[in-house]
Amino acid sequence: STFLRRVYDQSVMVLEASEDKTHRGASIASPTMPWVWGTLTLSGTENSGPYHLVWPRDLYHVATAQQALGDEAAATRLLEYLWRVQKPDGSWWQNTEVSGEPHWTGTQMDEVSLPIVLAWWLGRTSAADWQHVRAAADYVVANGPRTPQERWENQDGWSPNTIATEIAGLICAADIARKNGDEIRAARYEETADAWQRSVEDWTATDSTEYYSPAPYYVRVTKDANPNDGSDYNLGDNFPRPVDEREIVDQSFLGLVLFGVKPHDDPTVLNSLKVGDDVLKVVTPNGPVWYRFTHDGYGETASGGDWDIFPTAERQTFGRLWPLLTGERGEYELLAGRDATPHLATIARTANDGLMLPEQVWDGRPPTGRPGHEFGEGTRSATPLAWTHGQLIRLAWSIDAGEPIERPSIVACRYTDTGEGCG
Numbered sequence: 001s002t003f004l005r006r007v008y009d010q011s012v013m014v015l016e017a018s019e020d021k022t023h024r025g026a027s028i029a030s031p032t033m034p035w036v037w038g039t040l041t042l043s044g045t046e047n048s049g050p051y052h053l054v055w056p057r058d059l060y061h062v063a064t065a066q067q068a069l070g071d072e073a074a075a076t077r078l079l080e081y082l083w084r085v086q087k088p089d090g091s092w093w094q095n096t097e098v099s100g101e102p103h104w105t106g107t108q109m110d111e112v113s114l115p116i117v118l119a120w121w122l123g124r125t126s127a128a129d130w131q132h133v134r135a136a137a138d139y140v141v142a143n144g145p146r147t148p149q150e151r152w153e154n155q156d157g158w159s160p161n162t163i164a165t166e167i168a169g170l171i172c173a174a175d176i177a178r179k180n181g182d183e184i185r186a187a188r189y190e191e192t193a194d195a196w197q198r199s200v201e202d203w204t205a206t207d208s209t210e211y212y213s214p215a216p217y218y219v220r221v222t223k224d225a226n227p228n229d230g231s232d233y234n235l236g237d238n239f240p241r242p243v244d245e246r247e248i249v250d251q252s253f254l255g256l257v258l259f260g261v262k263p264h265d266d267p268t269v270l271n272s273l274k275v276g277d278d279v280l281k282v283v284t285p286n287g288p289v290w291y292r293f294t295h296d297g298y299g300e301t302a303s304g305g306d307w308d309i310f311p312t313a314e315r316q317t318f319g320r321l322w323p324l325l326t327g328e329r330g331e332y333e334l335l336a337g338r339d340a341t342p343h344l345a346t347i348a349r350t351a352n353d354g355l356m357l358p359e360q361v362w363d364g365r366p367p368t369g370r371p372g373h374e375f376g377e378g379t380r381s382a383t384p385l386a387w388t389h390g391q392l393i394r395l396a397w398s399i400d401a402g403e404p405i406e407r408p409s410i411v412a413c414r415y416t417d418t419g420e421g422c423g
Contacts, residue, residue: 007348008396010355011389012069015062018386019074025081026098029058030382034359035306051382053095053103056082056111057151058387060118064406065390067122068397079122082115083132090135094149109147110162112136113169117259117408120172130180137173137189140166145196145203150221151252152292154236157221160204161252167193167200168259171411197261197415203227204253205268211247212279217272218253219245220293237297238316250293251276251325254332258404260412264335273332282321282363284376287346289321289361290329299360300379304367320360320379323350327391331404340399347392350376356384357392 020026030051059078067075085100086092092115094106116136119129144166150159170193177186205216206227219227222245232242253272256262262269280291292298296319299307307317323346330343350361358378362368368375398404413422 001345004345004348004396007351007355007357008393010351011065011357011393014356014384014389015066015386015393016071016074018062019077020098023081023098023100025077025079025084026054026096026100027059027062027078027081027386028052028098029055029095029387030359030385032382032384034380034382035300035308050095050103052098054081054085054098055095056092056115057108060114061387061390061394063118064121065393068394068405072122075118075122079115079118079124082118083129086115086132086135090137090139091143094153106149106153107143107147108149108151108153108162109140109144110151110159110165112139113162113165116140116169116173116176117165120176120410121406121408125176125179127180130176130182133173133176134182134185137170137177137185140169140173141188141192144192145200146225152220152250155221155233157223157233158203158225159221159252160200160218161250161255163196163200163204164253164255164259164261167197167261168408168411171414172408175410200256200261201268205272206246208246211244212249212275214271214274216268217249217275218256218268220248220250220252221245235295235297237319238312239295239297240316243295248294249275249279251280251290251328254328257335258328258331258407260407260409260417261415263416264332284321284346284361284364285374286349286361286376287342288326288329289323289346289350289363289376290325291363292319292322292325299381300367302366304370304373306380318363318365320363320381321376322360322388323347323357324359324385324388324391327388327395330395331398331407334398334403335407340395344392344395344399347388347395350378352378352383357388358383359385359388 018027063075063078091112093102094104145163147162148156150162170189174186174189203225205218207216209215232244235243257264297317299319326343326346330340333340359381360379364375367373
């Protein structure tokens, strides 16, 4: 439609505009300062919002979208930026200033793995690229599969999504290793990836039906690689009680399918989709959108007040719905042989008057219904969010191709696919 085309074109411009023009390749998460972030001075001096930073994960989603739309030069610049800011130990900081200076210094194992996948996907297998890939893959082997932070950045442990990226990174690294004559490392990477692929369900899918059914289903994260023992943890965001890890689900296990680690019709994947749809899916006037995870608190208060990094019991905050998750589900639907066009249209319909796509949309809970809080429309979260725009672009091209275009074929051929294109 004309409207879809306009949102698509705006998305291309958002991605191009989000790349710093002095430090080329430094693509920031968002040019906006949502909520009160703009008044916080988290490192003492600046009060530019933390979304004005470069996350390797967000950058991966932008780079794959730019490659898909034909801007290989931009995708290459983004990878070159990652090579410039890689740490000596092979990992990456949680995020950096556009200059490359570290900002938040956490370690997220998906952010160590995705640059490898991106390099493989872009055909970057030279000796110079191999130096970077080797350092990252060696770090993953030495430190995975457990992650100090998973992709939503506030929990450590065994995450099905993070493990999916680690497996994909290692299989891609093995291919680049062979192209550079390192058979020993190639074998080690594959052996590690295979072991993790066999174990990820035991580590992160619970057989319990105490909270949800059908089981087994993937949980968001386990703290001890035992999803059945009922251990609990503090969810953060001022949630008032410890949570049983079996209670907290999210949709990021879809990474296991989208990175080629598990087939789309794997029984535990199908169970997890049903549980997630029961707990996290909300059908808005714009279409179905999902919460990040059970009891997410990253969003406004019930009265519409701003999110606060230090909330009080009286100011409980509530995470709303994330349109980019609708895009991930659309990619899954393609693999399942279904039409993903409705998912593309849903993301597009969440755009504001300036055709900017939000991080989150209102979910039907208070304060939905008041002016400025319309059900399914953007909250005061980061808008535009580069990841959302990148997801829309990538889904559009995936629909055109009939499959998720960024799914690394070498991983899918090893674990889920046979026949054409494999072998």
